[in-house]
Every structure is written in structure tokens, then in C-alpha cells.
Amino acid sequence: MDYTFFDNVYEVVKLIPKGRVSAYGAIARYLGAAKSARAVGYALNQCASMPDVPAHRVVNRLGMLTGKHHFATPTAMQAALEAEGVEVKDDQVQQFDKLFWDPSKELEM
DNA sequence: TGTTTGACCGGTC
DNA sequence: CGACCGGCCAAAC
Numbered sequence: 001m002d003y004t005f006f007d008n009v010y011e012v013v014k015l016i017p018k019g020r021v022s023a024y025g026a027i028a029r030y031l032g033a034a035k036s037a038r039a040v041g042y043a044l045n046q047c048a049s050m051p052d053v054p055a056h057r058v059v060n061r062l063g064m065l066t067g068k069h070h071f072a073t074p075t076a077m078q079a080a081l082e083a084e085g086v087e088v089k090d091d092q093v094q095q096f097d098k099l100f101w102d103p104s105k106e107l108e109m
Numbered sequence: 110t111g112t113t114t115g116a117c118c119g120g121t122c
Numbered sequence: 123c124g125a126c127c128g129g130c131c132a133a134a135c
Contacts, residue, residue: 037117039131067116
């Protein structure tokens with residue numbers, strides 16, 4: 001089938017609950033490719049044109065808004081997160097440890 | 110068709 | 123403690 005790792009990323013990202021955030025590596029690991037976090041990042045790059053995929057809920061493992069620069073505006077990502085109740089300061093998600101949504105844990109495989 | 114890069118991560122020097 | 127390197131997947135040149 002034409003189904004790919006790429007599409008899998010979108011599925012997981014779309015499953016991220018509102019007010020929660022996830023990490024590239026966490027998604028990659030859930031997909032069975034822990035070292036493919038880069039591919040996840042690239043997938044989200046494509047998802048910039050995909051309104052169905054809340055890429056703003058995906059940050060790096062440090063909770064840093066590394067990809068904010070790829071949004072329509074550098075503040076779009078932070079604004080979107082804050083709109084969902086996620087506190088963001090200095091391109092960094094506050095209480096990231098609590099808001100972190102790990103698919104491999106939440107979805108229990 | 111081969112090389113380079115990219116919104117990353119982990120380990121090593 | 124800071125910087126560098128390798129690895130995975132997919133797209134762009």
C-alpha cells in the first residue's frame with residue numbers, strides 16, 4: 001500500500017489532545033523508529049499546509065518551539081499553544097513535563 | 110541517480 | 123560543560 005511512515009506521523013499528531021504537547025522523538029519512537037525523529041520533523045514541515053495536523057503541539061524533547069519559525073508567523077505556534085492553555089515563555093513550553101503527551105504511553109501501544 | 114539537507118536525538122570527545 | 127558526529131526517513135537539487 002501507499003501508506004507510509006510519513007502518514008503515520010500525521011495520525012499520531014492528530015491524536016494529540018488539546019492543551020497537550022508531544023515531541024518528535026516520542027512520536028518517532030512510537031512509530032518504531034526512535035532514531036527517525038528527523039523524519040518526523042520533515043513530516044511536520046509538510047503538515048504546515050495540513051490544517052488537520054496540529055504541528056504547533058509538537059516540539060522537541062526539551063519543550064522548545066524549534067519549529068515555530070516554519071509557521072505562517074514566528075508567533076503563530078506560541079499563540080496557538082497559549083490559546084489552548086499551554087503556557088509558553090521564551091520559545092519554551094512551561095510545565096512541559098506535565099503537558100507532555102507520549103503516544104507510546106497514552107495510547108499504550 | 111547520487112548527494113545534501115532538515116522543525117531531531119543520543120552518545121562521545 | 124560545550125561541541126561534534128552518526129543515524130534514521132523523505133524531499134529537493
